[in-house]
Amino acid sequence: MKKFSLQNSKFMRLQKTSSIFVSRETAHSSLQATPPTIRPHPRIINSSFSSSTVPPHTPLSSSDFLRLESFIGRSERLFVLCGAGVSTESGIKDYRSENVGLFATTKQRPVNYSDFLNSSNVRQRYWARNTTAWPIFKSFKPNIAHRSLATLEHLGKLHWLVTQNVDDLHHKAGSRQVTELHGTVFSVICLTCRQKLSRDEVQDYIFEINPNWSATPEGFAPDADVFVSEEAVRTFKTPTCRRCSGILKPDVVFFGDVIPKKRVEFVSKRLAECDAMLIAGSSIETYSALRHVKQAKDLRVPVLILNIGRTRADPIADFIINAKCGDALTSVVEKMLKK
Numbered sequence: 488m489k490k491f492s493l494q495n496s497k498f499m500r501l502q503k504t505s506s507i508f509v510s511r512e513t514a515h516s517s518l519q520a521t522p523p524t525i526r527p528h529p530r531i532i533n534s535s536f537s538s539s540t541v542p543p544h545t546p547l548s549s550s551d552f553l554r555l556e557s558f559i560g561r562s563e564r565l566f567v568l569c570g571a572g573v574s575t576e577s578g579i580k581d582y583r584s585e586n587v588g589l590f591a592t593t594k595q596r597p598v599n600y601s602d603f604l605n606s607s608n609v610r611q612r613y614w615a616r617n618t619t620a621w622p623i624f625k626s627f628k629p630n631i632a633h634r635s636l637a638t639l640e641h642l643g644k645l646h647w648l649v650t651q652n653v654d655d656l657h658h659k660a661g662s663r664q665v666t667e668l669h670g671t672v673f674s675v676i677c678l679t680c681r682q683k684l685s686r687d688e689v690q691d692y693i694f695e696i697n698p699n700w701s702a703t704p705e706g707f708a709p710d711a712d713v714f715v716s717e718e719a720v721r722t723f724k725t726p727t728c729r730r731c732s733g734i735l736k737p738d739v740v741f742f743g744d745v746i747p748k749k750r751v752e753f754v755s756k757r758l759a760e761c762d763a764m765l766i767a768g769s770s771i772e773t774y775s776a777l778r779h780v781k782q783a784k785d786l787r788v789p790v791l792i793l794n795i796g797r798t799r800a801d802p803i804a805d806f807i808i809n810a811k812c813g814d815a816l817t818s819v820v821e822k823m824l825k826k
């Protein structure tokens with residue numbers, strides 16, 4: 488199958504000419520389709536990271552290509568649910584993939600919400616690591632999977648996209664009809680006065696109160712987390728809200744926390760408006776994702792799973808394609824653009 492680059496194609500022309508970019512600026516106003524490369528903070532010492540974030544996989548078969556093409560082609564209001572598998576091609580590790588996921592390669596686990604609330608030591612460790620990760624994490628770029636999905640939206644095919652990722656890459660790729668189910672690491676909230684701050688603003692504040700602090704990142708997790716030395720954690724001063732001294736937390740749903748009810752209801756409404764559900768790059772391990780797949784089945788909406796490896800929703804899916812998201816989506820979108 489001929490390879491296709493979405494970077495220099497009709498897609499880029501669509502991005503330049505589409506009125507969507509003017510009329511649907513509902514999300515992050517500062518985002519661009521191709522973000523600038525951002526240099527790490529001078530006091531964050533860069534180190535090399537493994538590029539093997541995509542699990543082992545086989546090439547997309549011709550029968551799977553036809554299956555995916557037919558599924559997307561028949562839909563007029565596609566609902567897409569994305570997981571970490573979409574961002575692994577940008578170099579961001581996922582949690583659960585065999586051999587390459589965070590759980591398989593390290594003993595590290597994401598911070599638990601109640602631990603974060605109840606322990607100043609946990610917050611100190613979390614913010615030391617997050618501060619070290621931030622300059623690099625925010626500079627990750629969307630890949631062909633993100634761009635293909637943005638193109639589907641601009642073509643009028645994709646009705647709504649829900650992502651479990653907190654990396655902002657769908658917005659950066661140009662998608663606008665997006666709900667970040669688990670929030671975004673690009674903003675920070677005070678848990679007491681509910682003031683919201685940009686993550687960049689908080690980074691500047693952190694270095695104001697830690698003028699001589701430095702750290703070296705060692706390995707990346709999916710949620711802007713890295714591993715740093717115990718010395719770096721011990722010498723780090725945790726930021727608190729400047730207005731009320733409350734606890735500051737990235738505006739993401741931590742493990743052990745729940746997704747805001749209004750957000751869940753919003754997603755359910757968007758799903759009810761759709762005629763097909765595509766799951767891209769998610770193992771659907773969390774109930775917060777599985778409940779929407781179950782809703783689709785209740786609504787008799789066909790479900791296709793595109794993922795490397797098994798998922799929790801396999802038993803209720805109508806179609807399963809075991810392939811890399813970028814390869815599969817790009818092939819289909821390329822063909823649609825040629826028509």
Ligand SMILES: [Zn+2]
Nearest residue numbers: 677680728731
């Ligand atoms: Zn506050």
